[in-house]
Amino acid sequence: MRRLATLLFVMLGACSQTPVSDPAPAPVAAPSTPTAAPPTVVPPIDVSALRADLTLFASDAFQGRLAGTPAARRAAEFIAERLTAAGLEPAGDSGFFQRVPLSRQVFAPTTKFLVTSRGRATELKLGEDVAPILRVGDYHTQLSTEGELVFAGYALSVPQLNRNDLAGLNLAGKVVVFLGGAPPNADSATRARLESPEQLGQRLGAILNGGAAGIVIMAVGTLEDDFDAVASEVASGALELGPGEQEPSRVVPMVMFARPRSGSPLLPSGWPADDKPQALGRHLTARITLGRAQTESYNVVALLRGRDPALSRSYVALGAHLDHIGVQPAAGRDSIANGADDDGSGSMGLVAIARALAASPERPRRSLLFVWHTGEEAGMLGSEWFVTHPTVPIDSVVAQLNADMIGRNAPDSLMLVGPRAAPNGQSRVLGALVDSVNTALPRPFTINREWDSPDHPEQIYLRSDHYSYAKRGIPIVFYTTGLHEDYHKVTDEVSKIDFDKLTRVSELIMRSALAVANRTERPRSGR
Ligand SMILES: [Zn+2]
Numbered sequence: 001m002r003r004l005a006t007l008l009f010v011m012l013g014a015c016s017q018t019p020v021s022d023p024a025p026a027p028v029a030a031p032s033t034p035t036a037a038p039p040t041v042v043p044p045i046d047v048s049a050l051r052a053d054l055t056l057f058a059s060d061a062f063q064g065r066l067a068g069t070p071a072a073r074r075a076a077e078f079i080a081e082r083l084t085a086a087g088l089e090p091a092g093d094s095g096f097f098q099r100v101p102l103s104r105q106v107f108a109p110t111t112k113f114l115v116t117s118r119g120r121a122t123e124l125k126l127g128e129d130v131a132p133i134l135r136v137g138d139y140h141t142q143l144s145t146e147g148e149l150v151f152a153g154y155a156l157s158v159p160q161l162n163r164n165d166l167a168g169l170n171l172a173g174k175v176v177v178f179l180g181g182a183p184p185n186a187d188s189a190t191r192a193r194l195e196s197p198e199q200l201g202q203r204l205g206a207i208l209n210g211g212a213a214g215i216v217i218m219a220v221g222t223l224e225d226d227f228d229a230v231a232s233e234v235a236s237g238a239l240e241l242g243p244g245e246q247e248p249s250r251v252v253p254m255v256m257f258a259r260p261r262s263g264s265p266l267l268p269s270g271w272p273a274d275d276k277p278q279a280l281g282r283h284l285t286a287r288i289t290l291g292r293a294q295t296e297s298y299n300v301v302a303l304l305r306g307r308d309p310a311l312s313r314s315y316v317a318l319g320a321h322l323d324h325i326g327v328q329p330a331a332g333r334d335s336i337a338n339g340a341d342d343d344g345s346g347s348m349g350l351v352a353i354a355r356a357l358a359a360s361p362e363r364p365r366r367s368l369l370f371v372w373h374t375g376e377e378a379g380m381l382g383s384e385w386f387v388t389h390p391t392v393p394i395d396s397v398v399a400q401l402n403a404d405m406i407g408r409n410a411p412d413s414l415m416l417v418g419p420r421a422a423p424n425g426q427s428r429v430l431g432a433l434v435d436s437v438n439t440a441l442p443r444p445f446t447i448n449r450e451w452d453s454p455d456h457p458e459q460i461y462l463r464s465d466h467y468s469y470a471k472r473g474i475p476i477v478f479y480t481t482g483l484h485e486d487y488h489k490v491t492d493e494v495s496k497i498d499f500d501k502l503t504r505v506s507e508l509i510m511r512s513a514l515a516v517a518n519r520t521e522r523p524r525s526g527r
Helices: 005-014 047-057 070-086 188-194 197-209 223-236 340-359 381-388 428-439 466-470 499-517
Strands: 097-107 112-117 120-123 130-133 139-141 144-151 175-179 214-218 238-241 250-252 254-258 278-287 290-304 315-321 367-373 397-403 413-417 446-448 476-480
Touching (some): 070 340, 097 381, 238 381, 340 367, 340 397, 340 499, 367 499, 397 499, 428 476, 476 499
């Protein structure tokens, strides 16, 4: 799962000129609740094979599975070997693999960030003092900017916190610096809200609407993790889809994270005591020079052909992401982010489902299409590639079930995202089907729907591969057991996985897939 992806989405959504998503979903008549015909045969998940697979897949041998590296290629091969052994049909463009062309954007040494004040220049260090965001989703940020520095406090208008930061500030043509978190007088609930991607995005949007030439977000509070994530991309080279493979993108002014330090030339000299909005009387010149290196990575695609002559030409897609965030610079003794939960759990859960179904004597009516995506952490690149270069006709994909982080937290809790958050009610029928499958389980999950909202501050609906499918109008359900303290840390280890829960979530996903696959009607909304 990815957090940064949401920032610019939300930010651009907040800019009146640049709507990026459908407006609020039109009210849709409640679909008649579909009931799933229970599959006659539900094959068992092999728990010990699932445990053995994830223990290997989340071991240091895979070096954190960063897309575009040999380690991610080995992770793809690991999955393909298991699919071959289970007897799945290859459905990529070269056997089980689908080649995803990527560019790695490398910062050239001529990249410079200079603050000048009364003729004296101070250089900011890339990756230590500042970490620019190059691209999120379909949007690029400008590679150069310059202007007078204006400090906008927290860029908040919250009377309860005595902040009205943007009032009276002239932002046009300025490089605007603001503290990205919450003021010291905020209580913990307010703090959590102010540090959310949605809230931060709104502040970015307001500053952009004020005509800023560039934006510097001081990474205070939990935003320190975002700084580290971007700095890590700066060090390894930010990935995007290969040249000529992207839809033309819109460009917005330069946006960067900066490390808040007292004495930083980007902050008032009296900070942290002085956090009043003010012109800093200094000037920033920033110029990024990028080199591009071509690389590639691989989706893994497999097919379980359905038994019904007509329906087998349509597909229920099951997805997870095989990549993770690689080796983290300067992360102490352990520097390998093994991503056992993110998304080793979903990846190996899908392998277990494929293995169980391939061994079953009864095939579903529709075909099942398994896709392990690469480059999710770099901005859902593998799923974007798959939906634009599908190996089956994309119109024949009737639903996509996405598993990302499904092995942690309280034993009976599960989040389902999509039925309410997706626009135009396009996932509501599918959501009702999944609910009926869950209810029929011997031990149903308690479904947490808090995240299934287009307005939730964490914007989870935008944050994993299902979104690439949903953008094409495909009904989706995103299964996740939620965030935890090891999210995107080197401590996301296999020892913390609840295998009983992972098995039960995998069973629910498998039964959901069978329910959709054995039903004659597509799970479309009731229009
Ligand atoms: Zn992730």
